[in-house]
Amino acid sequence: MKRQGKLKDEWIVGGHRFSSRLLMGTGKFQDAETMVEAVLASGTQIVTVALRRVGRIPQEDDMLGPLRRLEGITLMPNTSGARNASEAIRAARLGRELSGSPFVKVEIHPNPHHLMPDPIETFEAARILAAEGFVVMPYMPADPVLAKRLEDVGCASLMPLGSAIGSGRGLATTEMLRLILRDARIPVIVDAGLRSPSEAAAALEMGCAAVLVNSAVAASGDPIAMAAAFAQAVEAGRNANLAGLMPRGGGTALATSPLTAFLSVEGQ
Amino acid sequence: MTQQLPEWLDPSPWLDGGGSSPADVERALGCDEPGPRELAALLSPAAHAYTEIMAQRARTLTQRHFGRTISMYAPLYLANYCTSGCAYCGFASDRVQPRRRLEPTEVEKELDSLKGMGFEDVLLLTGERTSHAGFEYLLECVSLAARRFHAVGVEAFPMTTREYAFLANAGCSGVTLYQETYDPFQYDRLHRWGPKKEYLDRLEAPARAMESGMRTVGLGVLLGLSDPVFDAVCLLRHAGHLRRIHWKSGITISFPRLQPQAGNFTAPVPIDEAQLARLVFAVRIVLPDVPLLLSTRERPEFRDGMAGLGITKMSAGSRTTVGGYAGTEPGTDGQFQVSDQRSVPDICEMLRGRGLQPVFKNWDSVFRDGEAGGRG
Numbered sequence: 278m279k280r281q282g283k284l285k286d287e288w289i290v291g292g293h294r295f296s297s298r299l300l301m302g303t304g305k306f307q308d309a310e311t312m313v314e315a316v317l318a319s320g321t322q323i324v325t326v327a328l329r330r331v332g333r334i335p336q337e338d339d340m341l342g343p344l345r346r347l348e349g350i351t352l353m354p355n356t357s358g359a360r361n362a363s364e365a366i367r368a369a370r371l372g373r374e375l376s377g378s379p380f381v382k383v384e385i386h387p388n389p390h391h392l393m394p395d396p397i398e399t400f401e402a403a404r405i406l407a408a409e410g411f412v413v414m415p416y417m418p419a420d421p422v423l424a425k426r427l428e429d430v431g432c433a434s435l436m437p438l439g440s441a442i443g444s445g446r447g448l449a450t451t452e453m454l455r456l457i458l459r460d461a462r463i464p465v466i467v468d469a470g471l472r473s474p475s476e477a478a479a480a481l482e483m484g485c486a487a488v489l490v491n492s493a494v495a496a497s498g499d500p501i502a503m504a505a506a507f508a509q510a511v512e513a514g515r516n517a518n519l520a521g522l523m524p525r526g527g528g529t530a531l532a533t534s535p536l537t538a539f540l541s542v543e544g545q
Numbered sequence: 546m547t548q549q550l551p552e553w554l555d556p557s558p559w560l561d562g563g564g565s566s567p568a569d570v571e572r573a574l575g576c577d578e579p580g581p582r583e584l585a586a587l588l589s590p591a592a593h594a595y596t597e598i599m600a601q602r603a604r605t606l607t608q609r610h611f612g613r614t615i616s617m618y619a620p621l622y623l624a625n626y627c628t629s630g631c632a633y634c635g636f637a638s639d640r641v642q643p644r645r646r647l648e649p650t651e652v653e654k655e656l657d658s659l660k661g662m663g664f665e666d667v668l669l670l671t672g673e674r675t676s677h678a679g680f681e682y683l684l685e686c687v688s689l690a691a692r693r694f695h696a697v698g699v700e701a702f703p704m705t706t707r708e709y710a711f712l713a714n715a716g717c718s719g720v721t722l723y724q725e726t727y728d729p730f731q732y733d734r735l736h737r738w739g740p741k742k743e744y745l746d747r748l749e750a751p752a753r754a755m756e757s758g759m760r761t762v763g764l765g766v767l768l769g770l771s772d773p774v775f776d777a778v779c780l781l782r783h784a785g786h787l788r789r790i791h792w793k794s795g796i797t798i799s800f801p802r803l804q805p806q807a808g809n810f811t812a813p814v815p816i817d818e819a820q821l822a823r824l825v826f827a828v829r830i831v832l833p834d835v836p837l838l839l840s841t842r843e844r845p846e847f848r849d850g851m852a853g854l855g856i857t858k859m860s861a862g863s864r865t866t867v868g869g870y871a872g873t874e875p876g877t878d879g880q881f882q883v884s885d886q887r888s889v890p891d892i893c894e895m896l897r898g899r900g901l902q903p904v905f906k907n908w909d910s911v912f913r914d915g916e917a918g919g920r921g
Contacts, residue, residue, distance in 0.1 A: 304612060304614075305608075305611070305612020305613060305614060306612065306613060306614075306902065307612075307613035307614075307897075307900045307901060307902050308897065308902050309902075328909050328911065329695075329906070329907055329908050329909045329912075330904070330906060330907060331906075331909070332665075332906050339906070358908065358909065358912055359912060360760075360793055360912075364911075364912045367911050367912070368909065368911050368912065371909075371911045387792070387793040388792050388793065388795075389760070389761070389794075389795035390788065390795060390796070390834040390835060391834065392834075443609050443610045443834070444609075445609055491612075492609060492610075492612065495612050495613065496608040496609050496612060496613070
């Protein structure tokens with residue numbers, strides 16, 4: 278049997294092509310050097326940075342400077358800290374000005390403790406920013422209806438949460454993610470809550486285009502090694518999705534008293 | 546004893562006179578959603594033996610929610626005029642010491658000096674409301690600070706909702722207001738005269754600040770004034786009450802401990818470093834996602850050890866005198882003694898040496914200032 282050559286497996290968001298299916302957050306590392314090393318080890322091509330951590334005048338804790346120096350990285354400013362659509366829109370515009378990137382991760386969490394996204398304000402901000410030409414990637418609750426609404430107003434991707442930010446609870450929204458994936462016409466990226474590479478692999482196996490991680494890497498024992506582990510997991514999960522998993526559940530053993538015995542067999 | 550407290554604050558159902566057992570502590574440590582009962586257990590004598598386990602848990606939770614970072618801020622004392630008679634305070638109206646306020650030009654110099662040190666988060670402090678340093682003065686100082694800093698907080702007298710709204714519109718994003726002690730009897734005894742004697746007015750001020758749209762409110766008790774378990778459970782209940790009602794605002798918690806100050810007040814219920822550490826660990830365990838602050842009241846070695854073990858925000862290079870950052874003689878005594886007198890670079894170096902990143906900017910003025918937003 279002739280083995281087929283492997284096609285280049287790329288995904289497209291907002292007209293931009295990417296091969297890495299791992300997106301990285303940057304806000305929780307012990308220093309810029311570790312952050313940069315982890316980004317490199319992850320092989321990521323999209324890195325999100327919170328505008329609130331970006332200085333107009335770069336200082337030591339400024340996130341943007343070290344990332345700018347990396348080649349092949351698309352910056353995706355995020356609006357973390359915004360409590361409503363108007364704050365997020367202002368932050369997005371400033372983020373584009375400072376980073377030069379049209380990408381924006383719309384992140385609106387009015388409650389600063391559990392950081393759950395506000396679906397109403399997120400929809401409003403996404404609608405306006407998409408109309409302004411941003412590549413809008415909204416962080417959102419895992420809500421299949423909201424997903425379609427966001428898609429309809431021109432978002433470039435959907436970023437439903439696996440569980441609460443920083444919780445490490447993994448894919449707690451699996452059933453909703455399946456519904457989102459079933460109908461989505463744009464990439465679905467699981468963002469938030471992942472703790473282990475196996476969870477990232479599971480998201481890709483389900484059919485997600487990518488995952489975004491931050492705490493899982495930055496708060497691990499060895500962030501650089503963990504970033505590499507996530508890169509491998511994402512690749513494995515994607516390959517598994519392409520290969521097709523075996524069917525779940527019971528096999529095909531024949532019952533001794535078949536239910537279909539009443540059917541006539543013609544020609545016997 | 547506690548019938549004077551509102552129902553939402555009353556800690557009595559969870560206080561058992563320190564009778565928690567090791568099994569209670571272990572149950573608290575294994576609880577998925579720890580609350581007042583678990584906090585009381587973690588602060589009981591039985592928890593002494595679990596201090597290291599609590600520290601490990603506190604560090605894990607802190608890293609998970611806040612990463613390996615410590616936010617940095619600086620306090621700026623604007624004035625030390627005061628009409629209240631708090632028995633424990635160096636600024637109390639019966640303390641003999643020079644009184645002054647920073648005039649606007651001096652405030653600007655101090656702010657510029659702090660900005661030059663790299664700060665982006667400043668906390669403006671005054672005493673009780675006086676004709677020398679009242680609301681209008683504070684509002685002006687907030688405006689001056691907001692022109693220079695992304696994050697501006699205020700620690701001052703209780704205000705009306707309308708006044709808090711004015712502060713927020715001027716660029717104030719946080720209000721800190723410690724109840725000092727939630728024990729109403731001890732509160733009455735220690736607050737000898739003046740507006741601060743009004744327990745309920747002070748208790749309800751954080752809610753007024755949140756109602757006005759203030760982004761964060763800082764809570765705390767002055768450790769040493771009263772039973773720390775009683776106060777800690779009240780603090781947790783206060784935080785929970787505010788979070789349920791004002792769900793769009795955040796809470797921070799500080800751990801000020803009584804330090805020597807003018808007047809030589811002695812703490813009625815002194816707590817030692819080990820107790821303070823366990824209190825921080827316990828609060829982190831029951832409130833995993835709340836920023837916890839530690840000031841320069843504590844000695845350097847203790848601050849170094851606590852960074853990242855629950856604590857996520859620290860001051861550095863602090864002065865508790867009115868003025869003193871801009872190279873001028875402050876001309877007043879401090880509100881209390883600063884134990885950690887290291888410079889900002891020294892503290893940053895210490896944090897980095899412990900695998901923690903000092904973060905000076907963790908907020909952006911664009912969230913408050915509209916399209917023109919953008920300081921620094």
